[in-house]
Amino acid sequence: MKAHSEEVRSKTLELLRQQRSQQEISNRVGIPIGTVEDWAAEWRKSGMLVGYKRAGMEFMQRAKQMSNGYYPCLRKRYRSMIWSDHVENRQFGFENILQAIHYYLKDRRPRPCAYCGRIPDYGKVWGLDRIDSSIGHVPGNLVPCCSSNHESPKLSCQLSKSKFTLLNWMERSMSRANGGIVPFRVVEQRLERIYTLAKDLGSFEPDKEVPNG
Numbered sequence: 001m002k003a004h005s006e007e008v009r010s011k012t013l014e015l016l017r018q019q020r021s022q023q024e025i026s027n028r029v030g031i032p033i034g035t036v037e038d039w040a041a042e043w044r045k046s047g048m049l050v051g052y053k054r055a056g057m058e059f060m061q062r063a064k065q066m067s068n069g070y071y072p073c074l075r076k077r078y079r080s081m082i083w084s085d086h087v088e089n090r091q092f093g094f095e096n097i098l099q100a101i102h103y104y105l106k107d108r109r110p111r112p113c114a115y116c117g118r119i120p121d122y123g124k125v126w127g128l129d130r131i132d133s134s135i136g137h138v139p140g141n142l143v144p145c146c147s148s149n150h151e152s153p154k155l156s157c158q159l160s161k162s163k164f165t166l167l168n169w170m171e172r173s174m175s176r177a178n179g180g181i182v183p184f185r186v187v188e189q190r191l192e193r194i195y196t197l198a199k200d201l202g203s204f205e206p207d208k209e210v211p212n213g
């Protein structure tokens with residue numbers, strides 16, 4: 001049997017504490033599910049499970065508290081990012097949900113769509129759009145983006161931009177909203193603001209803002 005480093009073991013324990021699924025832990029740490037189960041059983045027997053249960057609970061309470069009532073939607077959004085990057089074999093750039101909350105909320109309120117400015121329906125938050133769609137959900141590449149529209153889902157920014165390059169799509173949608181061609185310089189300025197937002201969100205360090213409980 002392959003010996004695993006302490007680092008792998010402690011990472012596994014940390015993920016168990018965050019109540020990640022054994023499948024996810026297996027994928028992220030690179031060990032078989034059976035090993036995750038064995039270790040979990042071992043930690044349970046040695047009494048560490050009590051600790052990890054409590055830690056998991058505290059983690060969730062903290063995430064809930066930071067999410068200000070948006071936790072169920074936020075968690076769903078967060079999990080679907082993990083899943084889609086996993087399925088598409090892309091990099092996923094977050095360690096845990098606490099690192100992503102500021103992407104969905106600003107001052108505890110849902111962020112508007114970075115492209116069109118719409119705010120989500122009551123109790124919801126927008127998902128995150130990958131600016132460069134060739135890479136995964138990694139900080140610096142993400143902005144909140146609307147994914148539904150009352151008239152038609154096709155009108156959401158998420159769906160309508162999917163067939164174009166960002167610049168191309170922005171030019172089209174801004175011109176349409178304006179009822180005529182928008183000067184290229186104006187489109188560029190809008191793009192610049194989106195890149196700046198993505199960069200600011202990516203460099204935000206939640207651990208420095210949130211006191212450790």
Ligand SMILES: [Zn+2]
Nearest residue numbers: 113116146157
């Ligand atoms: Zn939008």
